[in-house]
Amino acid sequence: MTTKYPILNQMNGIFVHVSNLRNSVKWYADLLGLEIDLSLVKSPVFNMPISGTTSLTLDDHTFDPDFVHHANASPLFNFYAPNIDEAYQYVQDKGIQIVRETEWVGDTAWFNVQDPDGNVIMICNC
Secondary structure, eight states: OOOSSSSOSOOOEEEEEOSOHHHHHHHHHHHHTOOOOGGGOOSSEEEEOOSSSOEEEEEOOTTOTTOOOOOOSSOSOEEEOSSHHHHHHHHHHTTOOEEEEEEEETTEEEEEEEOTTSOEEEEEOO
16 A cells, blocks of 8 residues: 555554563553463563554563663553543552542543553543
8 A cells, every 4th residue: 555655644552661571561451450361471572452453562671781761750641431530449449559630621531640660641531
């Protein structure tokens, strides 16, 4: 397929840089209610089973000895939660660190959490 633009207006995947791949897979699986056999987790990357067309790859940079992880205080991406209040309670019950309380702008609501490496992830109702 030849197009006018060689880069498509499409998101294929998100890479999240982590320091402990198995721990991060466990954390994301728990957040998303996924059952993952942790014995199948092998460095340097693990592709989380995500619904939709965008993938989520966790990368511990095992083969990159010079890599230094720097967490970003801004959200890397968001997970969809149709009921933001239910999602907030779910995250609280799991003891996940909430780093930004729920905010509403019109019908859109979100809050931010932090993964084990300090990466900020947004939970949003749209």
